[in-house]
Amino acid sequence: MLARKGRDGAGRIRSNRPLPSTGRSVVLAATAAPERIRLSFEHCDHGGDFCLSRCDQRQVRQAVDCLRKLTSHTWVSAFSTGGRGVNSGGLGYEQHDRHRLTRPVPDEVPGDALIFSVRASLQFRIYGYRAQGVGFILWFDPNHEIIPD
Secondary structure: OOOEEEEEOOOOOEOOOOOOOOOOOOOOOOOOOOOOEEEEEEOOOOHHHHHOHOOOOOHHHHHHHHHHHEEEEOOOHHOOOOOOOHOOOOOOOOOEEEHOOOOOOOOOOOOOEEEEEOOOOOOOOEEEEEOOOEEEEEEEEEOOOOOOO
């Protein structure tokens, strides 16, 4: 198979050299953009003390805004929004040791999963864990009770 010599529509130079024939299809590797965060509410505290339904209208709006921002990030860029004091900003992503939680982690959460939180407002935190590239939301904590400062 010969490629036409010249320039393509994007201005790249085409070659007239034959493609290697291996008897197999040629698979070209493309540089894919990192995947944005996907969320699941499968293990959320449905109907419990830290369910979104316990929040007032303003808090629900804050939670939705926070989750929308979170899903616009990749995991790497979300990690960079963490920190305290001068380094705080954006989502305020933090990872937490389980022993610091005032709430038991649901049995469905894998034992090696790291618990994280993101900041919906100055006091309001949303907690979850990451597994297989998905963020599983666990708790909505508008009063900063799960890990008090």
